[in-house]
Amino acid sequence: MAKTHPYIPNSDESAIRQMLSEIGLQSIAELFEDIPAAIRSKADLPVPSKMTELETRRHVEGLLAKNLSTRDVLSFLGAGVWSHHVPAAIDAIITRGEFLTSYTPYQPEISQGMLQAMFEYQSLICELTGMDYANSSLYDWSTALGEAARMAARVTGRYEFLFPKFIHPERLATLRTFCDPVDIKLVEVTQDKRSGSVDVSDLKNKLSSRTAGFYLEYPSFLGFVEQAVDEIEAAVHQVGSLFVAGCEPISLGALKPPSDFNTDIVVGEGQPLGSHMNYGGPLLGIFACRGETLLRQMPGRIIGKTTTQDGKRDAYCMALQTREQHIRREKATSNICTNEALLALAASMYLSLLGPKGMSEVCSAILDRTRYAIDSLRKLPGVVAPAFDAFHFMEFTVNFDKTGKKVSEINDGLLKAGIQGGLDLSSYFPELGQAALYCFTEVHTHRDIDMLADKLRMILEA
Amino acid sequence: MAKTHPYIPNSDESAIRQMLSEIGLQSIAELFEDIPAAIRSKADLPVPSKMTELETRRHVEGLLAKNLSTRDVLSFLGAGVWSHHVPAAIDAIITRGEFLTSYTPYQPEISQGMLQAMFEYQSLICELTGMDYANSSLYDWSTALGEAARMAARVTGRYEFLFPKFIHPERLATLRTFCDPVDIKLVEVTQDKRSGSVDVSDLKNKLSSRTAGFYLEYPSFLGFVEQAVDEIEAAVHQVGSLFVAGCEPISLGALKPPSDFNTDIVVGEGQPLGSHMNYGGPLLGIFACRGETLLRQMPGRIIGKTTTQDGKRDAYCMALQTREQHIRREKATSNICTNEALLALAASMYLSLLGPKGMSEVCSAILDRTRYAIDSLRKLPGVVAPAFDAFHFMEFTVNFDKTGKKVSEINDGLLKAGIQGGLDLSSYFPELGQAALYCFTEVHTHRDIDMLADKLRMILEA
Amino acid sequence: MVFAQARWDEPLIIQLSRVGKIGFHESHSYDRTVLDLIPSRLRRKQPPSLPEVSEIEVVRHYTRLSQQNFGVDLGIYPLGSCTMKYNPKICDAIAASHKIQELHPYQDERTAQGILQILYEASDFLTKIVGMDKITLQPAAGAHGEYTGVLLMRAYHLDRGEKSRDEVIVPDSAHGTNPASAAMAGYKVVEVPSNSEGCVDKEALKSAVGPRTVGLMITNPNTLGIFERDILEIAKIVHDAGGLLYYDGANLNAIMGKAKPGDMGFDIVHINLHKTFATPHGGGGPGAGPVGVTRRLADYLPVPIVEFDGSKYYLDYNRSKSIGKVRAFHGSAAVVLRAYVYMLLHGKEGLQTVSEVAVLNANYMAQKLRKIKGFSLPFGEGAPRKHEFVLSASLLAKETGVSALQVGKRLLDFGVHPPTIYFPMIVEEAMMTEPTETVSKQELDKMIQAFERISEEAYAKSDQPATSPHATTVTRIDEARANRPKTMQLTWRSTNPTS
């Protein structure tokens, strides 16, 4: 009885006895006798005893209650994971057992649902980015960037990869762990402290026949949007290296798609497309490229459209598996196996529900809030918003140097008033002074922003 | 554009124009011209303008946040709707679109899923109650009781229906609205003020050849369990009237099933079987009976097992529809059409997940809490718990007369301490004095009960 | 069109049972000898023969069964009179909060101000949409609302001392619940015929009303989907005879923002929230059937009514003329909540668009279908319908032997749900069709194509319609067997569950 378990149908004595006897055994212990005594565990696992479902729920919900979510406090954090409205239809569908409890569609005939959905995801990402091919997901933007740098090196046979100064620091850190071991050298390109623009002359100086690729975030980590993309792209392609863009996908509802800048590889974070923030994970790495040559070097799973063998019906299956680890092993384009399919499904639903008009709608809502927030915050004494003189989308840097207060103090004050302030940038980019990255999306109302401005004023005047 | 709507695919101008033109019309207005001008609405509906999904969610969740649920406060309310643990698997299944968005299975071939599930529900209710037949749901216990009284009258051709004094007051009120219009006379039978037992001599006095049936709650509304059921049943049947039992279904995991007492009709509330309390609705009316004669008079939908016409496979469809309103109209056994199928599905899952052992488990958990609570509360100065000298299941009456405090004051005090006290009975049954009905289920821990006792002590000593 | 419904050959849950399996956690936290406290004469000796299965088996069983069931989320479901529309997922998502699920009806009103405000505002919106003065949210469904409504009529007449009124008039096209509800209240049912336009025959009505008239129950647009133009006259006939006019709200989806029952002279209106206001039908229920009334009937409404005193919301039980209670507690709050969310999402513009497009879709389809060989649209081929229409397959039946039933069964093969068949009874081989506003033109066209194909099959003497359905989980079912005393099986106890 002690063992019988609601999730383990054969865990009662009678089932165990019967099954053992059918295969000529006396006890389960016999099945573990091949484990040498020296390493066979003597004691129970040092974890707690089982709890009932009710006890577990009460316990875990008790712990979770200690968290304050964006429904409890007003939050203006973005910086790589963003608060958006997730249409309710998405969660209703992705929790369906058929999707939720399936795996990589190794048997396509019985897995057409997910295969078609992933084919649609790839197609939707290509529509959004303008690229030719997309894979069916990587882990997150940062690992997608790591893969992109490696792919650029594979394709070009070159081993320098350039990035702009104001890159997301965690993405840069991840890029390092993907590049260092294979000796891809990372080179920083200056960005103008006033406008944020890439210093094109510095870029040109650093571009060479050793350059595998240059990476640009669009919009940038700090929310400003590079204007000289054409010029940058020309310089990059001039030396025969690849142009890699990192995109926040919502912005592409209103901003030129990377394909318009002859981008070779696009990476990005798909979380804003219908997935929750979940304290930072799971996330959805977007990866797309142009042209067949790059396609063959693309990491990750790709789904193709085909027909049944009798040619009568459309069907879907995995394609180009020879790039993947389960076939190509150490020569694979990546080691990825489990990916982020369920989040890709959510993204497909999001893009379908919104469509072209909805994407434009959410972009205009974001721009409306961005503009309103800039107008509100710049009026505060000593506050510079945005700190960069450029067009911003959704996020911008607020500088507090002239207020004589540190971001950490200000954020403490805000938190007491039920507001989570912007990300403190002072340790990431000390040259920006006491600056914070604020994010405004369609989830914020003008009243929310007024409330932020009011509280900030109180703190700054205190 | 103003009209285009995300839930209405043909609401954009172009679709409307095309469809109108295909059927030779100019405008939608033409389709409403047959409504006389005098009654055609001139002004907009006096309701608010549409909100986005995000605005709606924020607004409604803001309102809901004002409620305190049993996850926010410790609650000891029962009295017809009870707090139980709902296994997570249930909500995962009943929200599946195929079940959730289907309707009465008028086309059985394409509705086998729900039909089989309802057949299983009927079977499970019969296993639990010991009865022969069950329908596939009525609205709630109270309307099931109303239907039972009417059915008893139909079957017996008699027009008096007897009920015990300490019946749930809202059930009695509902019984009245079901009986009054068809001149079924309701007669109250005394219950002993000390033990709660039905006063059998009073019952016998009131039973006669005019009696259609006698109704007994088992366990009673006040939590005590009638011991003399056999005697009562004999007396009722003696005069040729029907014995109707009202059951809280969880208790039947440990208490004798009503069939053991030759019950003719069983009614009850199915909410505790896997449905949430939802502020009192929707609920699930259980209705079961014994024997074919009664079956033919049963209200509500019944699902039967059959085969395909070629005899090759088992199949399910509606049975005995000639009892129902859509066939029999004014001669139907009831007017019920829309019922509570989804809650019946939840009940099936609940009974299947728990099984015989689980039902016994939850009953023993409840008895454990009931006993612990009685032991804890009776120690409090001036408190009598339970107020009836009988065996109690899950609920019992606590009398505060000797404390000199009113239930309403006590409950106010408890609420300030984050506890919702038992139901104030003083207006329902003044003869019980300052009494409250407390409920204890598996969701309560001994610590919860200690907390209740502590706070009560503080209030009573204040 | 390739369609096949899933087939899992799924046994009964009891057939998955094996002694020893469990689907719940046993707790370590107390001692089970408490069961011995139960007096022996009350103690259950044999545990109920419920299945012994593990959680995975329950989940698999019902997941498989669900795939064998058709719902609005899978395709067009134009069951006339049932308004099988798509329900926005956000309604369900909001209703999944513990802030509604885990509220107790008897909890202190101070801890339920949120839900009370929602009930209050929903009452207000609904009242205004139907043009009534006061509403009860309690009835659990339309039929329950009807019964409540008839009780209100009864209370009204009795209160005025008019005890001899005992006849409720219904048109011959009325839904079965109307006469059944009237009968439940002890009233006689008097049927009035429809005229050649499918509307209430005023002359017949005039001769039916009189001092025994309790009231008239009708729906407008009526079950044929035709608006009763003479409704004001009808109202006058009934009112002049001292009767009341009851509006069956099943067809409200046709007229929101276009016309209000209150303006038509109705005294009592029920609203099927599950039809017009987005509670998914749940395989048969739950729903809700609020009943709105004009001022003169307001005092009779069941208790409690949600009220607002300017600072807080409360439940008013203190209504001396109330008919009492028609169910326990205060109604299906979780259903009303969904309707409230639905109304906010649509707003005044959206609700009107609902009716406009529901009517457009119905007329589009009616005009296309009536031109298909074998089908006709009785009671005014060209006259506009509202949200639904009743097609007749009588010509098809006569000419080819393919009945409305067979058309319906054959439609299943196309992965769509057929209309309501053989109702209302005044149309031969009736196919009562209500596409609703949530169906796209593409889906309508597909359904129309399916009708065309079936007509072709019928005239080509194909045996497809007669042998259909083929694509569903099971082929044509033997319904007679389920009803014959010798073969009837209404629980697995009356069968051999292990066979």
Place this chain on the structure above:
Amino acid sequence: MVFAQARWDEPLIIQLSRVGKIGFHESHSYDRTVLDLIPSRLRRKQPPSLPEVSEIEVVRHYTRLSQQNFGVDLGIYPLGSCTMKYNPKICDAIAASHKIQELHPYQDERTAQGILQILYEASDFLTKIVGMDKITLQPAAGAHGEYTGVLLMRAYHLDRGEKSRDEVIVPDSAHGTNPASAAMAGYKVVEVPSNSEGCVDKEALKSAVGPRTVGLMITNPNTLGIFERDILEIAKIVHDAGGLLYYDGANLNAIMGKAKPGDMGFDIVHINLHKTFATPHGGGGPGAGPVGVTRRLADYLPVPIVEFDGSKYYLDYNRSKSIGKVRAFHGSAAVVLRAYVYMLLHGKEGLQTVSEVAVLNANYMAQKLRKIKGFSLPFGEGAPRKHEFVLSASLLAKETGVSALQVGKRLLDFGVHPPTIYFPMIVEEAMMTEPTETVSKQELDKMIQAFERISEEAYAKSDQPATSPHATTVTRIDEARANRPKTMQLTWRSTNPTS
């Protein structure tokens, strides 16, 4: 056995598009001219060609597609090495709370103490289960954990100045991710053969190790489901050569509470939370691949690590020897939460029962299947397996022409998912079968019967296996076509979506 998977003939979502339809609400609350603020050279001129569809169409489309997909919730899914077990629904229910979904990774730690405590305790439990000292929860999947693990080996060797080590050893039965991960870190992969018992050939290992050895990556039980008895000796060989021992945790489901990788001499262990600890596989992901290490490797773990200072939980970034970051933020918190719930629900007894019954089920099935004509259990017919076993259909293929692939396809017709086929490569016509502990004996027996029937069909020269599957949404797929440059279609842009 009657099984048919649903067929909806569902077009691509873009084919449901029609200009004008929308699936979202337009807001009234602001003015859209803000779009004009975008500098013209940045402004998108053509909106993306996304579908224009309404919510109901999206819901129907994906509901239908879902019915065309097989998952654990529908039936047995014994994909070897993937541990396709049932995941208790309560894990998902808890993870649906806004108290996890709407947390931002950068929010003040004071407002995230609940999730931090959960991450901390989950770290603790997992570390103890595998017998390691310290853990990172960050990797997003097993393969990501492997890469992290290889980077840890690299950091360790570099820290000790051992720059010349550049060879990672893997057995020939290793999963593809092992060599791929090693290669990603710039290492050469050296394969060692299996011996006749299916285990690592110690002599071959001895000659493979040396001063260039970074480490050995293995899983135990190995991919054949056989426990490497000589693991301590293997560890010694590797350690003596200065290498490290890496445990691929994909097979952890076999040994919980029975043996710990830490006790076997492993230095690094990854754990696939989605395999052993109940995150549903989501059609391919997400998962999580925490990596545990012994003390001597702890300093190299990626930042941040969740720590507790006696009064509060915090993220520790201050680790000077850390390899840095392998992804942004702190890992897949929502996945770890599910695993945490799973561990609490099972407890020490339950986790051990998981492994015991997983092993029992595998051996029961192995012993039954190997006796079916045409099948064999290479590498020790009688020797116990752990949680999985690799059947060979080579005799069947030779004698009847029915290959493992065809057996797999034919199994689909019975509504079950076949085992992993053609892996590991050291078994001919391999069928790698992992029933898991969440399968009932009845389901095992049904699967065994299906194998029996297929064997009979094969020997009876039925064409069923060769023409299968018949019962699935589509019949056998032309996979070659999807890969040939001329016919390859990887997005709908490369096809004619309206065809």
